[in-house]
Amino acid sequence: MKSTARNSPQPARAYETVLTTIEADLRSGKLKIGDQLPGERSLAETHGISRASVRDAIRILDAMGMVRTSTGSGPNSGAVVISDPAVGLSATLRLHVASRQLSVADIVESRILLETWAAESADLDSDPERSAEVLRRTAELLEAMDVPGLDREEFHDLDSQFHVLLSSLAGNAVIEAMMESLRLSISDYVSESVASDAAWQKIAKVLRAQHHGIHQAVAAGNGPAAARLLREHIEWFYTESRQL
Template identity: 25%
Template sequence: MYLPIERPLRLPATIAQALASDIQDGRLKVGDKLPGEQKLAAAFGVSRNVVREAISQLRYDGLVEARQGAGAFVTSPEQRSAFRISPECFEKRRELRQILDLLAGVHATAASLAALKRSTADLARIRKCLAQMRKPMAEDPDALARRLDAEINFYNAIAAASGNSYVIDFILFLNRRVTERLGSVFQKNARATEISSVVLEEHEAVFSAIVSQSKNDAREAARLHFEAASRRLARRGDRAE
């Protein structure tokens, strides 16, 4: 019933964010030297350990580079070692649409690869997810969640069949977050407990293309679904906001 209460950010994370936004907003430029750990500790009023953990996170993302004996320096954007999408990015609907655009291309690739490489076991798993989506759902509070789960599983299964671990990880990484957020959007116009026949046809088109191993059709079908999803999100946005 109740969600776990939101815990305040720890000190290292707070300081890491502060420093990261200093870099992002240009208050610290590429090549600049960060203040020493002792000075930062004094400035933020925390111990040096906390500052060290904060800088360790920045270094881990490749935002800064620490040279022992010299200091920590802001690195150029090209050498970041991670592509991070923080949870807040999913809040704004505009951001969400941009992420959906990015996802569309990756899902298209995944479907295309899956059409090429799918095993019969892959096919069985995907078919099972599709059957789950076709089935009408009971009208209980979890109906929407289960519907979204079914769609996630379907596309995760397709990604898994692609055999490309980077595509798999990327889709696994984004799918649940995006879908959870989409769910909260849909929930406002609370009537979407069932997958509309239009959407279902989009999914089935992807599946049948994978069955017949036609990679171009699969790519197009996946792309069309996610572009349509993006448009549907925009329309709901027009109505709701």
Template identity: 30%
Template structure:
């Protein structure tokens, strides 16, 4: 490799190492050369190499093993989950959303408290009331109901995952509701399915809750694929 020119050297070094990893010079699971060797190849100091490796570690591409060295864990950046969601196709986001939310609904059916049920009833009522509002307010009310379902599962990891989806979903769904004309004939689009979901949670029926939500999300995903 040619020596790097002055500028943000650590950024250049990280970019060069990323290129080499992507090209397969160091495959996933393989060990990188030591700091001294990398510094000589790149024409930079060891401190620059360490900073570049920290950048790659933050991106999920490498991991340091104490006393062993630095190993490749991925051939492309994986660390910025929110950015990847923004770049992803909405149909793909829906596939992952279904995995997360359907399991959350099943858990919620067995874990929901009286306070959760009250919150779900209020969210369902707010969603119906938003039928007379604009598309943005309607989508906000819909996401708020789904958020209440996930919250009733009482799993903070699921809460965090859905929180990552919510901004991406809102931005794209506001556009899609108008594009598909979903509310042209039915301002409360999807109300019956959401009411069935809340009823299943009241009944403590995990299979019904998962089935209803899976069908509702799949209907939207299918529409995305065929539009």
């Protein structure tokens, strides 16, 4: 006779009651971005659980990008509600990539789908002031990336900001967060794939030229061209880095 223990419902962990309550309070508007969560003792008493279980819940919320924790006293101490969805998504993706349950190739393909969609969906006229600001900031990032001898990690950071900002022109916050999380989830694998500084400098030269082409197409409102250049850019770097 087969045991049914594996298929039987698992008892809820104590910290899950805190997560459920916070989710409900966010949905109802009782909790808002910037609000401070009650202290450990108050949450423990309210939910009838230990303070250790409360700390588990806060750590999970922190890892999910839902709260920022700090010590001390005052309005910014303890756990303050924030919302940084890319943090939680990227952390989860990074672990699954590391476990080899998600391949870097699949992450790259997903990123291409998101970025090319965002490029084709960008509408510079829907909010001209914001569009002009995004294009100004991305132009500044290009200038920073063009500095000779720029440190590789600095380049990757500027590169990430450039792509995320351009994707924001599509006006879809979910796509923007997902795209950033996909980039962050493989950032270490990308930086480690290029072994030598000499090889990196050759690659960086091409990346700079590609970035400028993408930026020009976006600024001109040519979504199809920007999408094509983005696909070529991402595929080229992934292929090139795998060969080194």
